[in-house]
Amino acid sequence: MTDPTVLPQDLLPSSRKLAKLTAIALLVAAVLLVTVVLPAEYGVDPTGLGTRLGLTALSTGTASTGNAETPATRVAESSLEPSAGSPLTAVWKSPTPYRNDVQTVTLAPNQGIEVKARMKAGERFMFSWKAEGGAVSVDMHGEKLQAAQDEFTSYWKGRDQTEAHGQFQAPFDGTHGWYWRNRGQTPVTITVQTSGFYEKLYRL
Structure with a gap:
């Protein structure tokens, strides 16, 4: 088988x-x-x-x-660092209390005046200023602490300006603000408003 x-x-x-x-x-x-x-x-x-x-x-x-x-x-x-404007950077905190200030200055013909805020690096404020009676030249600038005379950093310059609005953030410890000059023949009154985080706003 x-x-x-x-x-x-x-x-x-x-x-x-x-x-x-x-x-x-x-x-x-x-x-x-x-x-x-x-x-x-x-x-x-x-x-x-x-x-x-x-x-x-x-x-x-x-x-x-x-x-x-x-x-x-x-x-x-x-692995990316948080980008500007992302939810991880949406909150900015300051050890300096929030404050509001208003300064009004009158410039005679050919006169210049400075208004400054004392700030630490990274602090910021919103600002709005307006000139009544004529246009002015402006130099928004800052000086480091203990800077030499005439040693400063300009952020924005303009001629024949009547107003400006915006936000500023201090790039270093020091004083930051505006120098206005009246190049006209009549007095000009400037009112500047600031709100934010800085030590004080004062006129030089």
Whole structure:
């Protein structure tokens, strides 16, 4: 009686055929390794086919996934410093109390006057000033503490100005403010309002 689990000898592949099939399988595996596995897993693309197929992107984590974030994207974002205006920098705190001030000065023809705020670096205020009776020349500037005479930094200069509004942040410890000069023939009255964080506002 013939054992049904044993194939007849003439149905079994020969050793030569087995060797040929093994060689073909190894060749296919080698081709897949070079063209698919190496580009996708390690970014190695000796044939250039992986790049054309977009497989090398998989090794760097930059493959497109629609709207979903990749881990590489999340890591990159978490390592960034907070940008200006982001929720992480929305609150600015000052050890200096908030205050409001108003100064009114009258300039005779060809007269100049300064109004300054004493501030620490980083402190800031909102300002608004208006000239009545004529236009003036203005130099908004600041001096460092214990600066030499005539040593200052100009932030903004203008001629024939009648008003200005904005925000200022002190770049260094010192005094910061305005110098106005009346170059007209009639008196000019300037009213300046400030609100923010600084030690005091005063006229020189």
